[in-house]
Amino acid sequence: MKISKRQLFFFLACLAPLGKLVVLPTALAAYSKNDLLLPMLAQYLLQAAVVFCALLLAKRGLGLYELAAQTFGKIVAKILDTVLCAFLFYASLLPILEQRLFVQNIFYDTLPSLLAFAPFFLFAAYLMSKPLASFGRTWDILAPIAIFSLAGVLILSVGSADYAALLPTGAAGGSGFLRGTMSAFPWFFDGVFLLALLGKFNYEKGMAWQGALCYLAGGAAVLFFLATFYGIFQETAVNQLFAFAQTSKYFSGITVLGRIDYIFIIALSMALAFYCLLPAQAGVDLLLHAYGKPRYLPTILAVVLALVYFTVTSLADFRFEAVLKTVSGPLVWIFPVFTVALPPLCLLLRGKRREIS
Amino acid sequence: MRTVPMKLYVILAAVVLFTFFSNDFGLVDIQKTAIILAVGLDKQENGFSVTAQIAVPKGTDRTTGGTSSVEIEAEGDTVSACIANIYAKTGWVPKFVFCDLIVIGAEAAKEDVFSYLNYFTRNKYMNDSCMLAVCEGKAQELVSSASAIDDASSLAIGKLFSDASVGSGRVMPVTLKDFSIAYYGASGSGYLPFVRAKTQEGSQSSGSGSSGSSGSGGQSGGAGTNEKVYTADETALFSGGKMVGLLPEELTFVFSLLHGQVKSGNLDAPEGNADSTITVLKDKGGVSLSMKGAPKATLSVEITARLCCKSVSSDVEGTAKEEISKELLESVGTVLKERLSALWDLAKESGCDLFGLKKSLFRSSLKKYAEWKDSLLGTVSPEFRVKVTSVN
Numbered sequence: 001m002k003i004s005k006r007q008l009f010f011f012l013a014c015l016a017p018l019g020k021l022v023v024l025p026t027a028l029a030a031y032s033k034n035d036l037l038l039p040m041l042a043q044y045l046l047q048a049a050v051v052f053c054a055l056l057l058a059k060r061g062l063g064l065y066e067l068a069a070q071t072f073g074k075i076v077a078k079i080l081d082t083v084l085c086a087f088l089f090y091a092s093l094l095p096i097l098e099q100r101l102f103v104q105n106i107f108y109d110t111l112p113s114l115l116a117f118a119p120f121f122l123f124a125a126y127l128m129s130k131p132l133a134s135f136g137r138t139w140d141i142l143a144p145i146a147i148f149s150l151a152g153v154l155i156l157s158v159g160s161a162d163y164a165a166l167l168p169t170g171a172a173g174g175s176g177f178l179r180g181t182m183s184a185f186p187w188f189f190d191g192v193f194l195l196a197l198l199g200k201f202n203y204e205k206g207m208a209w210q211g212a213l214c215y216l217a218g219g220a221a222v223l224f225f226l227a228t229f230y231g232i233f234q235e236t237a238v239n240q241l242f243a244f245a246q247t248s249k250y251f252s253g254i255t256v257l258g259r260i261d262y263i264f265i266i267a268l269s270m271a272l273a274f275y276c277l278l279p280a281q282a283g284v285d286l287l288l289h290a291y292g293k294p295r296y297l298p299t300i301l302a303v304v305l306a307l308v309y310f311t312v313t314s315l316a317d318f319r320f321e322a323v324l325k326t327v328s329g330p331l332v333w334i335f336p337v338f339t340v341a342l343p344p345l346c347l348l349l350r351g352k353r354r355e356i357s
Numbered sequence: 358m359r360t361v362p363m364k365l366y367v368i369l370a371a372v373v374l375f376t377f378f379s380n381d382f383g384l385v386d387i388q389k390t391a392i393i394l395a396v397g398l399d400k401q402e403n404g405f406s407v408t409a410q411i412a413v414p415k416g417t418d419r420t421t422g423g424t425s426s427v428e429i430e431a432e433g434d435t436v437s438a439c440i441a442n443i444y445a446k447t448g449w450v451p452k453f454v455f456c457d458l459i460v461i462g463a464e465a466a467k468e469d470v471f472s473y474l475n476y477f478t479r480n481k482y483m484n485d486s487c488m489l490a491v492c493e494g495k496a497q498e499l500v501s502s503a504s505a506i507d508d509a510s511s512l513a514i515g516k517l518f519s520d521a522s523v524g525s526g527r528v529m530p531v532t533l534k535d536f537s538i539a540y541y542g543a544s545g546s547g548y549l550p551f552v553r554a555k556t557q558e559g560s561q562s563s564g565s566g567s568s569g570s571s572g573s574g575g576q577s578g579g580a581g582t583n584e585k586v587y588t589a590d591e592t593a594l595f596s597g598g599k600m601v602g603l604l605p606e607e608l609t610f611v612f613s614l615l616h617g618q619v620k621s622g623n624l625d626a627p628e629g630n631a632d633s634t635i636t637v638l639k640d641k642g643g644v645s646l647s648m649k650g651a652p653k654a655t656l657s658v659e660i661t662a663r664l665c666c667k668s669v670s671s672d673v674e675g676t677a678k679e680e681i682s683k684e685l686l687e688s689v690g691t692v693l694k695e696r697l698s699a700l701w702d703l704a705k706e707s708g709c710d711l712f713g714l715k716k717s718l719f720r721s722s723l724k725k726y727a728e729w730k731d732s733l734l735g736t737v738s739p740e741f742r743v744k745v746t747s748v749n
Binding site: 105109110119122123126164165167168170171233234235236239241249250 | 370
């Protein structure tokens with residue numbers, strides 16, 4: 001089963017932006033104040049280049065493991081896959097934690113028990129046990145949901161925003177820009193995720209730059225959302241976690257119609273439930289690719305991993321701020337190593353183009 | 358064999374989706390929950406006092422609809438401690454999702470009110486679109502008072518902040534979110550409506566259970582309580598979170614005109630030996646700051662109005678005319694200029710950046726903001742532009 005070009009572009013343009021709409025806007029506002037658009041723009045330009053490199057690598061028609069094996073041998077390839085897989089498991093942690101807190105805070109009006117979110121991990125175990133290439137169809141379904149929801153939230157939000165609040169540019173200075181850009185790395189793993197997809201889709205002419213453009217188009221939507229978010233909350237934006245559930249509630253019609261924006265918020269959170277598990281799925285897929293696929297291994301691995309995520313997110317339930325500060329603070333260097341440096345370096349791998357009949 | 362796991366997955370997915378997207382699963386026991394309609398915040402000698410107006414079910418003998426309420430007061434070292442004390446007194450879990458009004462007592466407003474509002478800006482379950490107001494005297498007395506026009510005082514006060522009231526230019530409502538933005542922004546200044554309660558002449562509550570008492574938290578009301586009507590046509594000015602001035606009714610109106618939000622407000626002006634009232638139909642107001650040379654602020658009001666009434670009788674043909682005479686137009690212009698000038702002086706004296714001049718400067722030039730932020734309000738000179746146009 002292969003992922004089609006359309007499905008891949010749906011992922012890049014419609015699903016990849018979703019993970020940047022929950023906690024990242026608040027984090028950026030904390031670091032860069034009204035300049036929050038600049039770090040996001042810088043990240044998107046950087047990551048679009050990474051997406052371009054990763055898609056260029058797909059020209060060779062081989063998976064990452066085969067490429068590494070042909071260049072360095074199987075042992076190094078296994079090590080590379082294992083290390084990348086460990087990173088992807090780590091990269092999934094923050095989005096899953098975000099998703100958990102989002103559901104607990106937005107869909108409940110008191111603090112629910114830990115078990116209220118537990119079924120999510122059954123869902124996670126199921127998703128992670130499935131081969132990654134089978135998710136193209138899921139993206140076909142989720143992309144329209146994501147577009148519909150984000151457009152809905154934006155339409156309800158724009159009227160409440162004072163976009164002049166984004167002025168003046170450069171108020172946070174160079175340090176604010178740098179801190180914002182660095183702290184945003186944990187939310188940008190889309191380029192390196194494409195490495196796990198290598199060999200699961202066929203390269204077509206112009207796909208690399210078209211993919212990068214799709215990614216930038218999604219980025220433009222995120223930037224617009226970010227501008228709207230800051231335009232609504234201005235100096236208090238730092239206090240508004242779960243951004244995409246907050247902006248639309250000031251729509252004047254809501255006093256008459258009720259929280260109709262929840263239709264969009266729930267739809268977006270459903271799409272997010274798939275998105276936040278993508279790195280973990282990719283990690284499982286890479287591991288199976290490197291070490292073979294005994295019959296029950298995917299299921300066992302997925303269940304164990306889901307249990308680990310359940311335990312870790314339960315432990316981190318009241319320590320989200322500390323986790324966020326650690327992941328986007330002292331440990332932030334881990335992300336650029338994998339998400340920025342690795343994909344271009346992979347272009348150096350030797351590998352023969354597979355003959356496709 | 359392969360279909361069995363698939364069915365299992367489908368069932369699991371259904372369970373997951375149901376659990377994931379359902380709300381609360383009965384986690385909230387409504388019998389043990391206090392739906393707070395309004396909160397009154399007061400200063401105590403050694404801390405804070407919070408009065409919560411809690412919605413309670415009406416008795417079955419009541420045939421009309423509406424909301425009944427009980428007021429509970431608690432004291433503590435922080436607002437959070439007060440809320441916890443309310444919980445301890447009643448056993449009801451306080452819920453702020455439906456809280457639409459926070460009233461701050463006049464004494465409390467003399468301090469940085471964000472020491473009171475801190476709890477509400479942090480509370481994730483708080484509705485930040487709720488209205489804020491300052492009141493004469495103690496907020497506890499206002500929140501606990503019996504309204505002459507509604508079941509609960511908060512509902513009556515809430516009516517003062519309706520879109521229609523805003524359109525009349527008599528009130529300048531502010532939400533918790535907007536007041537917080539003003540407080541934390543470059544201006545550090547804001548404003549809130551100032552609520553006064555007046556006893557309705559010759560009226561006493563019917564004992565419908567619409568009000569409760571403080572302290573013990575019992576639901577009392579009953580005959581003998583004076584019913585109140587409320588006004589919010591004055592505006593309290595804030596700088597650094599402290600109340601520093603009070604705009605009277607006529608200046609609140611002109612401030613509304615500057616905001617461009619008056620759509621059916623009335624304004625009185627002399628016309629010859631009599632007084633006339635005009636109705637503002639269209640309002641385009643604004644404040645701009647120019648830093649070319651000496652700092653200059655331009656306050657402009659541009660209104661289209663019609664004649665509403667006169668204090669003297671007129672012939673029948675005259676009553677059909679909506680057009681404003683040239684003399685009245687000039688008179689209205691003069692009145693507005695005088696009031697704009699008075700508004701400017703009052704804001705300047707109080708040290709409140711009422712017109713957001715610092716914010717404008719911050720947005721236009723960081724360099725000039727750094728240079729002028731401390732001296733701008735004292736040095737900027739005003740210019741008033743008023744244009745009054747009659748219908749027809």
